[in-house]
Amino acid sequence: MSTSTEKLQNKQPSSRSLVGRDPWTTPLREIDLAHPGIWQANEYLPFLARLRRDAPIHYCADSAVGPYWSITRFQDVMDIEKRTDLFSSEPTIGIVDPDPDYILPMFIAMDPPKHDVQRKTVQGVVAPANLKNLEPLIRQRVCKILDNLPSNEPFNWVEKVSRDLTTQMLATLFDFPFEERNKLTYWSDVATAIPGAGLVDSYEESQKILQECLMCFSKIWQERASKPPGDDLISMLAHGESTRNMPPLEFLGNLILLIVGGNDTTRNSITGSVLALHQNPAEHDKLRADPTLIPSMVSETIRWQTPLAYMRRTATQDVSIQGETIKKGDKILLWYASANQDESAIENADQYIIDRPNVRQHLSFGTGIHRCMGNRLAEMQLRVLWEEILPRFRAIEVVGEPERIYSSFVKGYHNLSVVAHPH
Amino acid sequence: MPTITYIEHDGNTHTVDADNGDTVMSAAIKNMVPGIDADCGGGCSCGTCHVFVEPEWQPVVGGPGEFEEPMLDLNPERNDQSRLSCQIDVTDELDGLVVRLPEFQF
Numbered sequence: 001m002s003t004s005t006e007k008l009q010n011k012q013p014s015s016r017s018l019v020g021r022d023p024w025t026t027p028l029r030e031i032d033l034a035h036p037g038i039w040q041a042n043e044y045l046p047f048l049a050r051l052r053r054d055a056p057i058h059y060c061a062d063s064a065v066g067p068y069w070s071i072t073r074f075q076d077v078m079d080i081e082k083r084t085d086l087f088s089s090e091p092t093i094g095i096v097d098p099d100p101d102y103i104l105p106m107f108i109a110m111d112p113p114k115h116d117v118q119r120k121t122v123q124g125v126v127a128p129a130n131l132k133n134l135e136p137l138i139r140q141r142v143c144k145i146l147d148n149l150p151s152n153e154p155f156n157w158v159e160k161v162s163r164d165l166t167t168q169m170l171a172t173l174f175d176f177p178f179e180e181r182n183k184l185t186y187w188s189d190v191a192t193a194i195p196g197a198g199l200v201d202s203y204e205e206s207q208k209i210l211q212e213c214l215m216c217f218s219k220i221w222q223e224r225a226s227k228p229p230g231d232d233l234i235s236m237l238a239h240g241e242s243t244r245n246m247p248p249l250e251f252l253g254n255l256i257l258l259i260v261g262g263n264d265t266t267r268n269s270i271t272g273s274v275l276a277l278h279q280n281p282a283e284h285d286k287l288r289a290d291p292t293l294i295p296s297m298v299s300e301t302i303r304w305q306t307p308l309a310y311m312r313r314t315a316t317q318d319v320s321i322q323g324e325t326i327k328k329g330d331k332i333l334l335w336y337a338s339a340n341q342d343e344s345a346i347e348n349a350d351q352y353i354i355d356r357p358n359v360r361q362h363l364s365f366g367t368g369i370h371r372c373m374g375n376r377l378a379e380m381q382l383r384v385l386w387e388e389i390l391p392r393f394r395a396i397e398v399v400g401e402p403e404r405i406y407s408s409f410v411k412g413y414h415n416l417s418v419v420a421h422p423h
Numbered sequence: 424m425p426t427i428t429y430i431e432h433d434g435n436t437h438t439v440d441a442d443n444g445d446t447v448m449s450a451a452i453k454n455m456v457p458g459i460d461a462d463c464g465g466g467c468s469c470g471t472c473h474v475f476v477e478p479e480w481q482p483v484v485g486g487p488g489e490f491e492e493p494m495l496d497l498n499p500e501r502n503d504q505s506r507l508s509c510q511i512d513v514t515d516e517l518d519g520l521v522v523r524l525p526e527f528q529f
């Protein structure tokens with residue numbers, strides 16, 4: 001996800017950036033949350049607060065990616081996401097429309113009833129009961145990464161831990177040839193890349209690359225189908241009653257969705273956990289004193305990080321909300337990053353509190369029928385990671401300014417310079 | 424004060440006093456009954472307060488509502504006893520209700 005959004009948005013005129021401007025006096029019509037500048041500069045929070053206070057249903061008439069609405073309050077995001085009849089997930093959930101000639105069938109960008117049928121065919125593979133079987137292997141790989149970290153010298157946590165761990169976990173989930181695992185990240189990037197922005201030059205080229213992805217996975221599929229059912233996703237799809245006859249394009253669409261969905265979201269939440277605990281030493285102390293708080297810390301971290309800042313919907317008809325009229329066809333961005341900071345729904349929302357009440361009640365996973373299918377997997381990865389960090393290190397100290405991604409969609413980091421201090 | 428009994432997947436049983444005005448979900452949360460997450464806080468939007476209503480109680484409790492059905496439908500563990508407990512309002516009629524909890528919330 002990051003690659004495409006980044007590269008697309010790199011083309012935007014920098015004059016629109018809100019960086020350095022006063023969030024409370026900037027004219028509302030000039031507030032363009034979709035511009036990545038404030039996200040990279042980590043100045044987005046007060047602009048979100050401004051819209052929540054002054055214009056919770058906000059129209060940005062003029063942006064580099066066209067006009068769009070911003071929804072910034074918790075309850076409004078909940079309400080809109082529930083009305084899939086009025087607010088469609090088609091044709092896409094990003095702000096830029098896809099090339100109509102090249103749309104992979106992915107249920108994240110479908111409405112009922114098609115969405116429900118497709119999601120149900122693959123949902124079982126990330127069901128908690130199946131994840132339990134994968135946990136020992138995931139733990140083993142987490143341990144290996146942690147045991148090989150340099151001690152008492154700075155390194156980039158994103159590269160050495162977050163990226164490698166999520167890629168390894170994807171390879172584990174798919175039981176993908178381990179030495180070739182970086183292909184998964186590559187395909188994920190290609191699937192979301194905008195042609196001409198660096199990674200691929202044309203849709204034909206990405207199609208060709210994704211065809212290779214399909215070929216590779218089809219081979220694995222055949223191999224798994226001929227063996228007894230296993231715990232990995234491909235084996236489950238190959239043996240599953242509702243999935244074993246899946247047409248190739250649908251198979252590819254579902255694979256890409258699983259790869260993309262489990263890629264930078266988890267990666268950035270892993271990095272976010274280190275940063276949040278570093279910035280909140282009292283919370284880190286709480287965690288060290290009581291490791292049973294790990295699951296709660298994980299939920300709080302996912303709220304605090306909000307790895308995807310928004311999801312887009314498209315109005316299927318004219319709709320009036322709080323005096324504003326959203327026209328049929330208008331783009332609507334549901335800002336999870338703002339909803340998760342909404343004081344009217346979450347007390348002390350601006351603080352990172354690992355044992356806060358109702359810690360799971362955040363919107364990072366979205367809500368309603370499109371709620372993140374991999375939410376339990378993401379939580380498990382973070383939980384296992386911290387269960388293994390705590391006994392090894394007294395602290396992961398952040399020693400440099402985090403380098404954030406230039407994107408208003410993927411909230412994450414290129415670089416987090418840290419020193420790991422063993423006990 | 425209606426009492427509600429929750430039976431965990433491993434057989435652990437919790438009987439709690441609920442108030443009219445509670446839902447079967449909120450009564451569980453208030454009484455720290457494990458096994459119900461209620462990630463959306465009762466908005467019928469996350470599916471993590473899934474319960475199985477004991478067959479003898481199904482006629483009293485009734486079936487899922489309009490927004491509940493699609494959420495339940497996406498749960499691989501759903502069966503014909505499934506309900507989202509945030510959508511079951513506690514009334515005197517439900518005094519003695521028994522629900523079973525799934526091994527995992529999705």
